[in-house]
Amino acid sequence: GAVVSQHPSWVICKSGTSVKIECRSLDFQATTMFWYRQFPKQSLMLMATSNEGSKATYEQGVEKDKFLINHASLTLSTLTVTSAHPEDSSFYICSARDLTSFGADTQYFGPGTRLTVL
């Protein structure tokens, strides 16, 4: 149980285009999902917290208009990188909290999406 999927697993796009990444909780409901960014050989940095049915909460320094987050259902959150530039190239990872599980403090992570912007 507690599986989180991401799609696509990798994407290459041209500079200036927009890319949408999906994060799904497959066997549980997640009222809260998190989006992280990880540069090579570095740690995960939280970008935003996504709450179902409400606006996302962005971390300081993360551009809301560039990284659009939608959490329309209890099993799906999407991150759209708008007008992507080469510096947006990174590994994007989502996670979800299963509030019904005993370990409610545990976040389950997706496999990540590698974005390369040419």
Place this chain on the structure above:
Amino acid sequence: SQQGEEDPQALSIQEGENATMNCSYKTSINNLQWYRQNSGRGLVHLILIRSNEREKHSGRLRVTLDTSKKSSSLLITASRAADTASYFCATKENTGFQKLVFGTGTRLLVSP
């Protein structure tokens, strides 16, 4: 930055040896968690230790927590080549917020 720090940054050992990784953090926490990440993959939750606990075991993993020093350690005993990965500590602050703050990570290489 509130990000925690881990040391060593990289650790190379032989199979069968023990591996110890340390994590320091900056704020008052509710719990501390350790995660494992294989290269280019997502994170796998290993163990969670709450702020009122001092030590926890799970299989070959042993985690300690010293809240007075704001530090934790992860010990992997009898390491295997399959343990090769990056290991991250993550803290949940003692506030109403649910976010995790990750440490800088330790890259572990276990040679056969």
